[in-house]
Amino acid sequence: MTSILNADPAELAKFSDLAHRWWDMEGEFRPLHQINPLRMEWINSVCPLKGQQILDVGCGGGILADAMARSGAMVTGIDLAAKALRVAQLHALEAQTPNVQYREISVEALAAEQPGSFDAVTCMEMLEHVPDPASVVRACAALVKPGGWVFFSTLNRSSKSFLFAIVGAEYVLNLLPRGTHEYAKMIRPSELASYCRSASLDLRHTRGMAYNPLTRRYWLSADTSVNYLFATQKPASVTP
Structure with a gap:
């Protein structure tokens, strides 16, 4: 079965x-x-x-899932990295996070x-x-x-993204371990939009994410050339 897993x-x-480093700030x-x-x-x-039932796909150590649960959602986090899931479960126990489970x-x-x-459903920093x-x-x-929402975030496959997200983040600033991202696996917004259309998800909102290495500050912007986020919605059922 492992051979057919999309992983x-x-x-x-x-x-x-x-x-073991997921919760090291x-x-x-x-x-x-x-x-x-x-x-x-x-x-x-x-x-x-x-009060919402939320699924976090590719939850890793539970950073987003834990925060959503603390905001009052009932959260299920899923991943195929068993060690990361154990860390997420342990953190939830230690932090006494309510209404979160991992599978x-x-x-x-x-x-x-x-x-x-x-x-x-949230699927953040996972598609690539x-x-x-x-x-x-x-x-x-x-x-x-x-009528529900599906949120995605990923990295654009662009020259700017290669420069900032791989060369800059992994090799110059050491923000991420080297080899975290592969340029060929990055996804252009047009490609992700096509996947969403094929899955009958309507793209409602798009945001970019920017970073200033001097202030070490991130913010959301209209620039989707590196990191970007999609908010998509599944059409509500049509009543005959």
Whole structure:
């Protein structure tokens, strides 16, 4: 069965090896901790989280899932990196985070098991790490209820993104471990928009994310040339 999973074993190993560092605010995952409040505020402004059933796809150590649960959502986080999931579970226990659970399952398998079960689905910084991102988008669309929201964030495949996200972030500023991203796996907004259309998700909002290395500050912007976020919505059921 492993051979048909939409996952790259090298990518899973990469993040599993760093699992113990997920909640080190000054460690390899510091950028995720820094951008998490921005992601949270944006998601919550589009789809208020309180009381909602939320799925976080590719949750890793639980940085976003934990924050969404603390905002009042009932959160399920899924990933295929077992060590990262154990870290997420341990953190939830230690921090006494309410209403969050984690499962080691692929998004495609969960879509077959629980279609139309979630008010919103988040899939952040994950699409650029899988062999078939379109398959993930389809599964996310299948998992959300009619009228529900699916949020994506990923990296644009552009010369600016190569310069900033790989050369700058990984080799010059050491913001990320070297080899975190592969240029060929990055996804242009037009490509992700096409995946969303094919999965019957309507693109509603797009934002970019910028970073100032001098102030070490991130902010949301209209510039999608490097990091960008999509808010998509599944059409509501049509009443005959």
